[in-house]
Amino acid sequence: MKALAWHGKHDVRIDNVPDPGIVNPRDCIIKVTSTAICGSDLHLYDGYIPTMKAGDVLGHEFMGEVVEVGPKSTLKKGDRVVVPFTIACGSCYHCGKHQYSACPNGLPADNQDIAMELYGHEMSGLFGYSHMTGGYAGGQAEYVRVPFSDVGPIVIPDGVPDDKVLFLSDILPTGWQAAEYAEIEPGDTVAVWGCGPVGLFAVQSAFLMGAARVIAIDHFPRRLELAAKFGAETINFEESAVYEALMEMTGGIGPDAVIDAVGLEAHGLFVDNVVDQVKASLLLGTDRPHSIRQAIIACRKGGRVSMPAVYGGFVDKFPLGAFMEKGLTLKTGQTHVQHYMPALLNAIMEDKIDTEFLISHRMPLTDAPHGYKMFKDRQNEYTKIVLKPGMDQAA
Amino acid sequence: MTDASDLPKDDAPLAASKQGSAAVEAASGNVPEAQGAHITGRSVTINKPAQELYAFFRDFSNLPNFMENVESIRLHDEQRSHWVVKAPGGRTVEWDARVTEEVPGRLIAWTSEEGADVPNSGKVEFKPVEGRGTVVTATILYDPPGGIIGKIVAKMFQREPAIQARRDLRRFKQLMETGEVATPAKNRAEFEEMGL
Numbered sequence: 001m002k003a004l005a006w007h008g009k010h011d012v013r014i015d016n017v018p019d020p021g022i023v024n025p026r027d028c029i030i031k032v033t034s035t036a037i038c039g040s041d042l043h044l045y046d047g048y049i050p051t052m053k054a055g056d057v058l059g060h061e062f063m064g065e066v067v068e069v070g071p072k073s074t075l076k077k078g079d080r081v082v083v084p085f086t087i088a089c090g091s092c093y094h095c096g097k098h099q100y101s102a103c104p105n106g107l108p109a110d111n112q113d114i115a116m117e118l119y120g121h122e123m124s125g126l127f128g129y130s131h132m133t134g135g136y137a138g139g140q141a142e143y144v145r146v147p148f149s150d151v152g153p154i155v156i157p158d159g160v161p162d163d164k165v166l167f168l169s170d171i172l173p174t175g176w177q178a179a180e181y182a183e184i185e186p187g188d189t190v191a192v193w194g195c196g197p198v199g200l201f202a203v204q205s206a207f208l209m210g211a212a213r214v215i216a217i218d219h220f221p222r223r224l225e226l227a228a229k230f231g232a233e234t235i236n237f238e239e240s241a242v243y244e245a246l247m248e249m250t251g252g253i254g255p256d257a258v259i260d261a262v263g264l265e266a267h268g269l270f271v272d273n274v275v276d277q278v279k280a281s282l283l284l285g286t287d288r289p290h291s292i293r294q295a296i297i298a299c300r301k302g303g304r305v306s307m308p309a310v311y312g313g314f315v316d317k318f319p320l321g322a323f324m325e326k327g328l329t330l331k332t333g334q335t336h337v338q339h340y341m342p343a344l345l346n347a348i349m350e351d352k353i354d355t356e357f358l359i360s361h362r363m364p365l366t367d368a369p370h371g372y373k374m375f376k377d378r379q380n381e382y383t384k385i386v387l388k389p390g391m392d393q394a395a
Numbered sequence: 396m397t398d399a400s401d402l403p404k405d406d407a408p409l410a411a412s413k414q415g416s417a418a419v420e421a422a423s424g425n426v427p428e429a430q431g432a433h434i435t436g437r438s439v440t441i442n443k444p445a446q447e448l449y450a451f452f453r454d455f456s457n458l459p460n461f462m463e464n465v466e467s468i469r470l471h472d473e474q475r476s477h478w479v480v481k482a483p484g485g486r487t488v489e490w491d492a493r494v495t496e497e498v499p500g501r502l503i504a505w506t507s508e509e510g511a512d513v514p515n516s517g518k519v520e521f522k523p524v525e526g527r528g529t530v531v532t533a534t535i536l537y538d539p540p541g542g543i544i545g546k547i548v549a550k551m552f553q554r555e556p557a558i559q560a561r562r563d564l565r566r567f568k569q570l571m572e573t574g575e576v577a578t579p580a581k582n583r584a585e586f587e588e589m590g591l
Contacts (some may be wrong), residue, residue, distance in 0.1 A: 021582035024575040072574065089573040093442050093527055105569045108577045109463075109562040109591075116561075125577060135579040145581055148573070 002389070003057040003141035004368040009047035012369050017057065020137065020145035025072035028149035030081060034162040035062035035139045037368070037375050037385045038170060039196045040310050043263075044129070045372050049312060051114060051131040060085035060127040061169040062139025063162060066149075074150040081153035082168045083146050084337035087125035087136065090151030100124065101334035106147060107134050118313070123334065140368055142389045154341045157349075163356050164348055166386065167197070172355060173340035175201025175261070178308035179209055181331035182257035189213040191246055191255035191298065192232070193291040195223035197358055197384055198308050199261035203232045204353055206259075215249060217242055220380040226357065246298045254300035262291035263309030296323055307332035358384045364391035410436025410534065422534055427495040428506040430516045431536030439564040442528035443571050445521040446500040451571065452519060453503060461566035461576060463591045464559070480513075488512035514538040531567070533560055566591060 005015040020029055038061050043049050063082040066075045075081065087106030088095050094102040104112070106125035114132045115122045125147075128138015137144065146153060156165050175198045182190055190206045192199050195218040206214045207230065216227035217235045224234040235245045246255055292307060296319050299305055305328050323330070347353045360383040363371055371385045412418035422436070423429035441448055451457055455468045455476050466487060469477040474494045482488050490511030496504040496518070504518035517535035524530055566576050580586035 018581060018585070021584075023578060023580050023583060023586050026573070026575060087577075089569075091442065092568075092572050093440070096442070104565070105573045106577050108579055109565040109569070111579070112562070112565060122565075125579075134577070137579070137581050147577065 001142040002365060003137070004059060004365065004387075005054075006044060006052055006056045006058055007054045010045060010373075012045065012058065012372050014366050014368065015055065015057075017055075017137075017141070020143050022068055022070045023145065024147060025070045026148050026150050027070040028066050028073045028075050028146050028153070029068035030062075030064040030083065030144055030146055030153075031067045032062050032064040032139055032142060032144060032365075032389050033080075034064070034166045035059050035141075035365070035387050035389070036166060036169075036171075037061075037140070037371055037387070039198065040129075040263075041372070042376055043310060043312075045376060049130050049132075053131060053135075056128070056130070056135070057137040057141050058128040059138035059140030060129055061166065061171065062127075062144065063156070063166050063169065064139075064144070066153075067143070069149070072150060075153065075155070080156045080158075082156060082165055082341070083127070083139065083144070083153045084168075084173075084341065085127055085129075085170045086334060086337050087127065087134065087147055088152065088338055089148055090338075095151075095338075098336055098339040100336040100338045111135055126334075140365065140387060142365070152338060154345060156345070160349065163359055163362075163386065165345065165355070167201070167355050167358070168337075168341050168344055168348075170335065170337065171197040172201050172344055172353070173337045174198045174308050174335040175203075176205045176340055176344060177333075177335050178202040178259050178261060178306050179205035179211075181304075181306035181308075182206065182259055183304050183329075183331075184209045184211050184257060186210040187212045188256040189215065189250055190257045190259065191215045191217065191295070192227075192259045192261055193217045193295055194261035194263075194309070195220070195227045196261060196379075199259070200226055200230070200358060200383075201353075202259050202261055202308065203227050203230050207231060208347075208352065215246065215255065222380045223383060226383065229357070230354075242294055243298050250300070254298055254303065256300055257304040257306065258295040258299045259306045260292045260295045260309045263311060293317065293319055296328065299326065299328055301326045303328055305330040308335070359386050361385045362388055362391075365389040408436060408438075408532075410434060419536065422536060426506075426516050426518055426534060426536060427504050428516060429536055430506060430514050431538045433537050434534070435537075435560050436532065436534040437560040437564050438530055438532040439561075439568050440524065440527055440530050441568045441571050445523045445529040448529055448531060448571060449500045449503070449521050452521075452567075453497070453499075461570050461591065462563045463566070475508075490515070531564065533564060535560065 001019050002014050003017045006012055066077055066079040086101045088100035088103035089105035092105050101124045103124045104122050107122050111134050112122035125134035127136050179202050188211050190211045192202050195216050203214050214232040216232040218224050219238045228234055365387045368387050374382045375385055409418045409422045419434045422434050459465045464481045466479045466481050476492050479487050479489050491508040492505045495506050502520050506516035507514050515537035520532045522530045569576050580589050
């Protein structure tokens, strides 16, 4: 089959690789109909994530049709399913608490050592996201093997198009969880750093949870425009000073809750960011945490910090003093996708949440290398790329 | 030289001790018919009743399903079994093991018999924990022998015995909680190549 494989920094290719098959009893195999390139895929593309190997198949946002089932799968051939990017068993202590991204049973034992050393604990397995998260082949491919198919994938009713539900796999639940972690109270002002897909879903979610005002921060005009469409006020950090703007817009109080949806590759010519970029290029650090620093400084006293953004290693100059003195609360983590899927599917079906607005480009799987380049270099126009393996045959 | 009575009196398990030989000495006091001058110990919590875990473990023929290096275990009788364990370079090491103590649902202890390639002894304990299942703790004492095979074995065990024990216990947890052992293999052919 054809699949998008990583070969090094800024080098992804369409490779011919062996077809997947059932290995464990709870597996299923799906034929991918839609798969997206995620902002966090760019961290792989840019070489920020360790434990990648040449030939690794990428992609953790995907959906498709079930074509093969193991003896313990509860799916049927022909079911259309969206697959959560976190591989969780559904029966361990953490899954029992709906902390699916903490499930230790989807991560092969040999792949647990690195996270044990780096984080003190193993995490859940993820599709297409380095060997530290299991070395599973991802969904930017014609077919994928999906473990724990009896508890992970959600079946999509007939007649609901792929583009409406694909984002249940990651970015919609991630944006929703980010807003939930901001513990929004009626009347709150919420500031969101980053108007990528997660940030934009966090904007929508924050309003649905009762925020009076949402202030969106980015430097791409097109992305700020999308945030404004949902009712957010905007700050373009290339034109305005973010802290000063936030303080003035909130009458000197600061936002009640702040959401960092940027993460380890913050853009912008800020002194700390440039220093971090130099360090990262010399391998003296992995992460460029400009946005989380700014969010902590801007947040009101006693406010909440939510951090859906991906960080992988260590950061310098974390404003721990401001964090302590102001009495802030921080909630973060990989998304417990399985926990949110059913309710969010309903919200989509009831048109409470708009998902399709995000998609700027659709292309065949074979154009994925070009897609990665565009998604990285032209973030203003390329808000979200959906790859359609079926378009190859159709063309 | 420190002896067991000099160990600091804290509540940390012996396997976490920074004083190796004293820890071995202390552990030996808790393992029936102990032998072995190196110690490794690990715990894992498994969301299943102790009796179920004990029963699965006590049937030694089940162990190769989650112990990566164990090639085969042949049962002589209820108490005695023959172990064939993979060593680097395509070699194997072997020993006969004898159960020295068993408390159904609670504990299994063993020691290797005369002539073992790797003299070893140890125990596996099963402790129920309210709301979380069972804490399974393995304590293993072992003695890498001299000679060439000894060097190979030492390399295998000393590389990171704690990591190997942790991996095996993690696989045990996965198998008992989910009915399978997680693998990134894309298909059966790749699984056969990779092994557990």
